[in-house]
Amino acid sequence: MQNLTIVMYHYVRPLADSRYPELKALELDRFRGQLAHIDRHYHVVDMEQLIAAVRPDGEPLPENPLLLTFDDGYMDHFEHVLPLLSERGWQGSFFPPACSVVDRRVLDVNKLHFVLASVSDPEILVKYVYSAMNEARDRFGLEANEAMFARLAGDSRYDDPCTAFVKRALQRELPEAFRTTLVDELFSQYVSSDEQDFAAELYMSEKELTGLLDAGMFIGSHGCQHYWLNSLDRQAQIEEVDNSLDFMERLGVSRKDWVMCYPYGGYDESLLGILRSRGCAIGLTTEVRVADIDRCDPLALPRLDTNDLPTSAASAAE
Numbered sequence: 257m258q259n260l261t262i263v264m265y266h267y268v269r270p271l272a273d274s275r276y277p278e279l280k281a282l283e284l285d286r287f288r289g290q291l292a293h294i295d296r297h298y299h300v301v302d303m304e305q306l307i308a309a310v311r312p313d314g315e316p317l318p319e320n321p322l323l324l325t326f327d328d329g330y331m332d333h334f335e336h337v338l339p340l341l342s343e344r345g346w347q348g349s350f351f352p353p354a355c356s357v358v359d360r361r362v363l364d365v366n367k368l369h370f371v372l373a374s375v376s377d378p379e380i381l382v383k384y385v386y387s388a389m390n391e392a393r394d395r396f397g398l399e400a401n402e403a404m405f406a407r408l409a410g411d412s413r414y415d416d417p418c419t420a421f422v423k424r425a426l427q428r429e430l431p432e433a434f435r436t437t438l439v440d441e442l443f444s445q446y447v448s449s450d451e452q453d454f455a456a457e458l459y460m461s462e463k464e465l466t467g468l469l470d471a472g473m474f475i476g477s478h479g480c481q482h483y484w485l486n487s488l489d490r491q492a493q494i495e496e497v498d499n500s501l502d503f504m505e506r507l508g509v510s511r512k513d514w515v516m517c518y519p520y521g522g523y524d525e526s527l528l529g530i531l532r533s534r535g536c537a538i539g540l541t542t543e544v545r546v547a548d549i550d551r552c553d554p555l556a557l558p559r560l561d562t563n564d565l566p567t568s569a570a571s572a573a574e
């Protein structure tokens with residue numbers, strides 16, 4: 257058995273002083289505290305060490321190894337994370353979706369985060385979705401509002417029922433053409449009418465990504481369009497993978513021993529076959545547990561969320 261704690265981060269920012277203090281983000285001070293906790297209880301390892309360790313004759317990882325991963329290519333990572341990791345001489349692994357970097361588009365999932373951070377009460381959004389569903393019910397054959405709410409609102413690790421319903425309905429459940437339009441309407445009504453401008457603030461550009469590489473950080477694939485890759489047919493999966501590899505190559509990332517981080521944790525057998533044929537070394541999921549790299553498929557390693565670890569150095573190891 258060889259345990260490895262892989263921690264997943266998304267937004268990391270000085271939240272209280274920011275324009276969106278209600279955003280579900282990790283407050284920068286808590287991130288600092290978490291790094292201090294990690295320093296006391298773990299050995300932070302590089303992605304290159306992990307890639308070597310999963311080979312049959314690989315060099316084992318040090319005791320209590322931990323890998324830091326940052327999804328979605330936020331500017332937060334360049335502005336706030338990079339300096340703190342560099343200070344400690346630690347490597348982070350960063351996973352930007354190509355489309356947000358190249359096309360300067362805001363991902364639907366991010367639009368929704370900022371919509372939720374901008375309204376005083378998520379029930380406003382539930383009512384908005386209900387009324388749009390009423391109008392589109394016949395066209396898309398939608399179920400009754402309350403039935404959908406009952407199905408989607410429960411069982412979330414972090415969200416209240418209204419927020420969980422809005423997220424699930426608008427990220428996945430409603431037909432794509434319908435939910436994309438709804439998210440766009442909400443984004444321009446509550447957040448910004450200039451998506452390009454917002455994207456330029458929210459995400460790193462190729463310049464910052466190259467800066468990460470120059471500082472010794474690791475960059476891997478998070479697909480192009482941030483799709484649930486297990487919902488695509490094989491041809492579309494191939495395009496997502498190959499286009500993201502082309503994008504990374506332009507940044508200067510090698511096609512040998514590259515790493516895939518599945519958007520929303522979604523993967524299937526067809527995708528795994530494509531990844532193997534292209535020499536993918538490691539795949540990161542959103543399944544929540546500590547990895548055992550002697551037993552796990554290296555293309556399906558589980559991760560913990562930052563919320564699963566303490567955020568101060570004083571906390572005992574768990």
Ligand SMILES: [Zn+2]
Pocket residue numbers: 327328478482519520
């Ligand atoms: Zn993502």
